[in-house]
Amino acid sequence: MIERDVLQRVLAGALRTGAEFAEVYGEDKRSTSVGLDDGRIEQVTSSRSRGAGIRVVKGDTTGYAHTSDLSERGLLAAAEAAAAAAGRGDGLARVVALTPRAANRVNEIAVAPDSIGKAAKVEVLQRVDEAARGTGPEVVQVSAGYADSHKRVLVANSDGLLTDDEQTRVLLRVSAVASGDTGMQTGFQSMGHTIGWEVFDTVDVEALARDAARQAITKLRARPAPSGALPVVIQRGSGGVLFHEACGHGLEADLIAKGASVYAGKVGELVASPLVTLVDDGTMAGEWGTLGIDDEGHPTQRNVLIQDGVLTDYMWDFLRARAEGRPQSGNGRRQSYQHLPMVRMTNTFVLDGAEDPDDIVAATDHGVYVAHLGGGSVNTATGDFVFGMTEAYLIENGRITEPLRDGNLIGNGPQVLRDIDLLGNDFAMGNPGTCGKDGQGVPVGDGQPTLRVRSLTVGGTAA
């Protein structure tokens, strides 16, 4: 993408005002997406995005500029802008010598999506549409999307690092609307992986589509969700977002550094039920949050954040690790070359417990069973977080009974972590997610076994 000698000269230019650190992040991304709605392939879209972001760190200040002009002239101009943004000054001319380092190859791509014709991608969506509509006459509308992307990434910095990576993604999503006497209801399913077209050898797209349709149809007979604090059982693979919100964000070192997290100063303390071991792992083959290197060029790794309920560590990027004089953890990520990196999660999940999932439901007299969760959000400073339930049922006398209408659940992170009283042995990863922070979205994965929270506030309308 950019020659080594050019990178060396650009980094030297970026350091000219006396900065301690400079970095070039280059990116070349091609993507294809197909949208189906209302029974029609609305359009096939191709896009290309290519550019570099240059970061200069001087004292406590970071300057950043980016350009879509990858010529030496364009890069030098961006380097100058980033250096000026980091603050004025004079420095000695510094020579930067880059040593190439190979990235982890965490994902083996068997069939590059680029090598597959657009007609085949269109056909996947047509199968999805047909399967969803065939689920029942109640299904009145279906929309579906397919997207693949191939991104080449290059990172070079003034510490001499030169590394690159290739990232391939395939995503499929489907949403269905069912209509009946009670109005309209919706269902959603998706799958996303960091492997190639071979994903369709193992994923049953028709089953995915039927599941979205089934959710919508089931909810036509849903009654209003209860209002108030109840035990909540969360199905395996659907509740990783709970941990993402209840504590994941609060364990990001940038928020810790500003005291904007309820988990600041708590390393070594019991912060969760002893049942809980929480891991963030960017190396899991094929998962949505998986990367060979993070967006600062650091290899991704497996980080244990909570071990048997005890907080073991936070997640780190370059800046925050440097401030603390400790190693990075492979969690420095950015949306694109137009964005500054910051501390982000990759794949965040809770390890298996010992319970049979059926026993967890049977042990619950009266509560709510959540089979699918929507998104969520958290205030890391107070720990209060919400997440939406998009498929849920009442639990009565230890049995799953009637479906419930959509609503939010609300809880306080540290309290909810302590209130996890039953943990299943049926771990599964969940749907692909996009995590938003400070205006940037990055792909993340999550997962957990079936579990019970002793008490969560269910935000319905029924007494």
Place this chain on the structure above:
Amino acid sequence: MSEELLELAERVVAQAGAGEQIEAYVSRGGDTEVRVYQGEVEHFVSAQSEGIGIRVIRDGRTGFASAGTLDPAAIAEVLAEARDNVGFGTVDEWAGLAEPDGVPVTEQVLWDEALASYPTERKIELARELERLTAATDRRVRVEESNYADAWGEAAVATTTGIRQAGRENGCYVSISTMASEEGGDETQTGFGFSVGRSPEAFDLDKAAREAADRATRLLGATKPTSRRLTVVLDPFVTAQFLGVISSTLNGEAVVKGRSLFRDRLDELIASPSVTLVDDPTDPRAYTATDVDGEGLAARRNVLIEDGVLRRFVHSSYSARRAGTVSTGNAVRGGFGGTPGVGCLALQLLPGNRSQDELVAEVDDGVLIQSVSGIHSGVNPISGDFSTGAAGLLITNGQVGAPVREFTIASTLQRMLTDVVEIGGDVEWLPMRAAGVSLVIRDVTMSGA
């Protein structure tokens, strides 16, 4: 400057073959973001980008491609890709580009020269000043971050159907996030404040600082309330978010595709008679005021709900053609990387004439909602189910009292519209697609302990 983009777009459109419709959308823009923490610049981001999106329609099939560059070779590649993509679309009898409709463009001042030449040092100083003012309000308050941001953009759209529009705009804002704790206490509450303008001269830093401090400090000691039904008074900022949800039910594309719960209710009473909802991007006070929509048609004032009666859905040229009506000038695009969708541009509720305090004085048992969370996760605009996390202050016998947090408020969109009791007179122009105003809604379920 924009003329150059328009010429570029027209050169693409001129390459259309027989039976081929082409739309070229070209844009260029930049932004500055300064973040200050404890008096020092934490980061300074200076960004510029440009790109082109090309839509091709032939025999009722649509293809699209885009690239983040205006390099001539890349543009040729984008056109070729878009043409190739046409072959894979389904024939759609309503597919087509917008056509000039004779509606005159309301000229607006969207560009401020003072902002365009505003010195970098002053931008940093504004963020520092806001941090200083906020920290000085109250000993219990500390600042998490203080930001200055501005953005400029120019865009041009040209089509084979005769659309030819170009324009540019800029704007800026400051924002601040706060945390509050009692001395020696381990409870933390958070707040935020902001001020927006076409130019930094329009900022009210004192107000932003005061609101950011008040929002955090007034929640100190907040408890979880007991579940019950009561009246909610939504703060203007919350009302604006609520209107954003309502707008998706009035979207013409959702209507023609059968996804709007109000699709069969035109000219029926769907809200309290006190509700008049207007989408008016020609109102210069609106942060998202604009002269043309995403397809290059004149932006215009549309009355959506009048005295509680549903009067109109918003449309792009595509959804309008399907619905057998005309575009309302509501095509929206998220930049050069996508085709236009449909959306409201600048919503506002026709205000009443009383202050928030006067509204609160009428409420026996209620809660003043200061913030909501999870609007994107717990609200289903297709079924109408509404449930969000919230924080605020209890209202008892007309008096604002104890702070409450970690609860939800829930109802349905249909019921909330009919349960509107009163709209305040305290309109606030926010950096969102809807203006804020205090809104009283009865019979909402609060879920807490």
